[in-house]
Amino acid sequence: MIRLLLIAATVLTLSGLVFAESWPQFRGPNATGVSQDQNLPTEWSQTTGLTWKAALPGRGVSSPVVVGDRVFVTCSSGTRDDKLHVLCFDAHTGRQLWHRTLKATGSTVAHRKTCMAANTPVADATGVYALFACGDCAAFDNDGTLRWYRSLVGDYPGITNQVGMAASPVLIGDRLIVPMDNAGESFLAALDTKYGKNVWKVERPREINWVTPLVRTVGTTTEILLDGPTGLTAYDATTGQKRWSSQLTRGSIPTGVLDGQKLYMPIGGVTVFQLTATGVEEKPLLTAKEVRPGMPSPLLYRGKLFAANDNGIVMCADAKTGKTLYTERLKGAFSASPVAGDGKVYFLNETGICTVVDATAETFEILAVNELGEETLGTPAIAHSRLYIRTDKTLYAIGK
Amino acid sequence: MQARKTRLGLAAAIVLTATFAPAADDDTRRAIATLQAVTKEGRGNEDAAPAWKTLVDQGIAALFPALEAFDEQNPTATNWLRTAVDAIAEKHRAAGHKLPAAALEEFVKNTRHAPSARRHAYELLVEQDATAKDRLLPSCLNDPSPDLRREAIAQKLERLERSARPSIQADLEKLFTYARDKDQVDAIAKKIEDHGGQVRISEHFGFVTHVWLIGPFDSTGGKGFAQAYPPEKARDTTGSFQGKNGPVAWAPFATTDKYGKFDLNELLGKHKDAVAYALAVIQTAKEQPCEIRVTSPTAIKIFLNGQKLLAHEEYHHGAAFDAYIGRGTLQPGENVVVLKVCQNNQTQSWAQAWFFQMRICDATGGPLPLEQKVMIDGRTKFVPLGFLAPQEKKK
Numbered sequence: 001m002i003r004l005l006l007i008a009a010t011v012l013t014l015s016g017l018v019f020a021e022s023w024p025q026f027r028g029p030n031a032t033g034v035s036q037d038q039n040l041p042t043e044w045s046q047t048t049g050l051t052w053k054a055a056l057p058g059r060g061v062s063s064p065v066v067v068g069d070r071v072f073v074t075c076s077s078g079t080r081d082d083k084l085h086v087l088c089f090d091a092h093t094g095r096q097l098w099h100r101t102l103k104a105t106g107s108t109v110a111h112r113k114t115c116m117a118a119n120t121p122v123a124d125a126t127g128v129y130a131l132f133a134c135g136d137c138a139a140f141d142n143d144g145t146l147r148w149y150r151s152l153v154g155d156y157p158g159i160t161n162q163v164g165m166a167a168s169p170v171l172i173g174d175r176l177i178v179p180m181d182n183a184g185e186s187f188l189a190a191l192d193t194k195y196g197k198n199v200w201k202v203e204r205p206r207e208i209n210w211v212t213p214l215v216r217t218v219g220t221t222t223e224i225l226l227d228g229p230t231g232l233t234a235y236d237a238t239t240g241q242k243r244w245s246s247q248l249t250r251g252s253i254p255t256g257v258l259d260g261q262k263l264y265m266p267i268g269g270v271t272v273f274q275l276t277a278t279g280v281e282e283k284p285l286l287t288a289k290e291v292r293p294g295m296p297s298p299l300l301y302r303g304k305l306f307a308a309n310d311n312g313i314v315m316c317a318d319a320k321t322g323k324t325l326y327t328e329r330l331k332g333a334f335s336a337s338p339v340a341g342d343g344k345v346y347f348l349n350e351t352g353i354c355t356v357v358d359a360t361a362e363t364f365e366i367l368a369v370n371e372l373g374e375e376t377l378g379t380p381a382i383a384h385s386r387l388y389i390r391t392d393k394t395l396y397a398i399g400k
Numbered sequence: 401m402q403a404r405k406t407r408l409g410l411a412a413a414i415v416l417t418a419t420f421a422p423a424a425d426d427d428t429r430r431a432i433a434t435l436q437a438v439t440k441e442g443r444g445n446e447d448a449a450p451a452w453k454t455l456v457d458q459g460i461a462a463l464f465p466a467l468e469a470f471d472e473q474n475p476t477a478t479n480w481l482r483t484a485v486d487a488i489a490e491k492h493r494a495a496g497h498k499l500p501a502a503a504l505e506e507f508v509k510n511t512r513h514a515p516s517a518r519r520h521a522y523e524l525l526v527e528q529d530a531t532a533k534d535r536l537l538p539s540c541l542n543d544p545s546p547d548l549r550r551e552a553i554a555q556k557l558e559r560l561e562r563s564a565r566p567s568i569q570a571d572l573e574k575l576f577t578y579a580r581d582k583d584q585v586d587a588i589a590k591k592i593e594d595h596g597g598q599v600r601i602s603e604h605f606g607f608v609t610h611v612w613l614i615g616p617f618d619s620t621g622g623k624g625f626a627q628a629y630p631p632e633k634a635r636d637t638t639g640s641f642q643g644k645n646g647p648v649a650w651a652p653f654a655t656t657d658k659y660g661k662f663d664l665n666e667l668l669g670k671h672k673d674a675v676a677y678a679l680a681v682i683q684t685a686k687e688q689p690c691e692i693r694v695t696s697p698t699a700i701k702i703f704l705n706g707q708k709l710l711a712h713e714e715y716h717h718g719a720a721f722d723a724y725i726g727r728g729t730l731q732p733g734e735n736v737v738v739l740k741v742c743q744n745n746q747t748q749s750w751a752q753a754w755f756f757q758m759r760i761c762d763a764t765g766g767p768l769p770l771e772q773k774v775m776i777d778g779r780t781k782f783v784p785l786g787f788l789a790p791q792e793k794k795k
Contacts, residue, residue, distance in 0.1 A: 101486055
């Protein structure tokens with residue numbers, strides 16, 4: 001019964017039915033970075049083309065997430081980066097609905113580029129689930145009521161990653177899937193969304209890893225796919241049991257894209273694998289060798305593969321053949337993953353410059369270059385025909 | 401007149417505190433007790449969620465009882481309480497009311513409360529009344545709250561630099577004694593030196609500057625972290641043991657680095673898959689709690705008088721200052737601190753570092769009146785922590 005409920009929840013989630021008008025998790029409703037929204041904005045600045053903007057109390061590498069009329073965002077602040085923030089805004093007016101704070105209970109040591117608000121939260125119709133890089137995890141109802149809180153480092157003191165963690169949680173029905181790959185006590189866990197207790201918890205390799213889990217349905221089973229430095233592993237979402245693993249992929253930073261049973265993985269460029277019921281076909285379908293993502297995850301949109309890297313290079317290839325369509329150098333480095341919708345691809349660099357590219361063109365066609373003039377490390381969200389971009393200081397709702 | 405004003409102000413604050421911080425009612429007490437009872441892996445969360453709502457529903461009357469219940473030893477419960485305080489304050493303001501500023505100010509001043517609670521109260525207050533900073537921070541230079549202390553020192557430093565006084569040397573030196581964060585310590589030290597003064601950074605931080613080292617022991621495949629070699633239980637520096645490449649024995653070493661760095665590659669030779677131990681003898685006149693803070697790019701374990709205080713297994717992901725903190729209690733007389741420092745087999749150039757810095761301090765990171773045993777010219781004696789021998793300074 002639990003298995004069937006999880007499958008139903010997964011199907012609804014993946015079909016976007018539950019989260020219409022939403023961008024509930026890292027890279028949106030299908031974890032692909034693609035929105036079905038139309039009339040998305042092309043041009044904006046700090047003062048023009050906005051529906052609203054709101055001040056934020058701290059930095060964040062995390063994306064904003066949107067469900068219905070609410071936008072949730074996490075931040076961290078303080079000399080020790082130990083003040084953690086979860087904020088909720090009215091998606092249409094920018095009015096701050098509530099703001100809750102936590103104090104980090106785990107180590108806040110991290111590479112200076114990142115911070116404790118690195119993992120993107122995940123939201124559903126009932127509220128938001130925020131995981132921070134220091135292992136603090138909390139669920140808030142839509143009105144800001146604290147539903148539960150866990151200090152994962154308090155529970156499992158062996159957790160450690162002095163570079164900083166950033167893998168994001170995902171929701172499968174009434175379970176919050178928490179990836180906790182690190183240099184110490186590593187695990188993947190399912191927490192019940194009502195009380196935050198472990199439904200299951202399985203050991204993972206002691207390797208730092210920033211990859212966010214993907215979810216697919218195979219027959220009557222909902223599978224969690226988690227790539228990492230030691231390979232790709234599939235877990236049964238009901239029990240946490242390992243179903244299969246593959247050494248064909250060994251990612252650690254960007255997250256792949258799941259399109260049906262095709263898996264686009266950032267390895268050797270972007271390599272496309274055919275998934276079977278019990279694993280991965282050994283021979284890749286193709287490799288787009290020149291589409292080499294850096295930290296940002298790749299994007300599959302309208303038959304093309306897009307990627308950006310830390311050297312400011314953006315790349316595009318035909319997703320059916322792997323043939324490179326273009327490679328262009330833009331200003332600055334990229335941390336945010338590209339997102340797309342309405343025939344446009346948004347490449348947001350680390351200094352607030354967003355280059356909007358025509359996704360339908362076979363050549364590199366810039367539609368606009370927009371500057372916010374603030375640090376932008378988090379991937380944008382798309383909902384309500386708007387782009388939601390968080391900087392180190394401000395949350396912008398861009399568009400009408 | 402001024403004294404009368406002060407008395408009146410104090411009386412008003414007491415009245416306000418009494419108004420806004422009444423004795424907690426039974427519902428509030430029960431709710432707080434429920435939140436404090438949450439333990440590991442979410443045990444108690446079922447009861448905590450309704451208790452949180454009960455607490456928040458009490459409104460502003462529950463603000464101070466919730467703040468008073470913050471406990472640095474129970475960070476999980478404190479985070480439940482912290483979000484409740486946020487919600488209470490937010491709802492109070494949304495209803496068009498101001499937070500009880502005078503009572504919050506009194507709460508901040510009262511160092512009996514948990515440092516994190518006082519800091520949270522301070523932030524609530526300053527959000528409403530930015531002028532509170534000027535009233536509160538001057539008395540927070542030696543505050544138990546690291547954030548209040550830091551902000552107070554920053555404010556004082558800025559004011560000193562803007563002052564037209566001919567000499568601020570004495571003020572800088574006083575400020576130096578209060579500073580705990582390394583960046584502030586360094587910045588103030590530089591200003592003192594720029595003014596012709598001298599500071600003893602190694603003594604300020606309480607670095608162990610004289611140790612006995614032994615190693616390498618075998619850590620092939622990382623096994624050495626878990627393997628308890630004989631020095632792990634050492635209470636003195638006698639004996640020789642089978643090391644990775646043959647017999648090894650304790651030998652005394654001193655650092656000349658003002659930040660107390662011991663480079664094991666230089667002192668013991670470059671080894672991979674290896675374990676080394678450092679032993680320090682610390683003398684104190686009385687029993688006192690202490691923090692043993694370690695900086696290292698590799699895995700470490702900290703022992704005090706044979707008791708393990710901390711174990712941390714991570715390699716070459718940075719060496720943040722004070723990243724590892726072991727908390728223990730020093731006994732009157734001599735105490736033996738043993739630090740285990742492991743090295744793995746990574747081959748990258750940036751993964752060859754093998755060093756440590758270790759300091760012993762109070763909970764704020766400040767110096768304790770401790771002495772360390774040193775070996776100078778073949779004779780042992782006790783000197784303050786952080787002591788750098790004159791001849792070593794010249795190196």
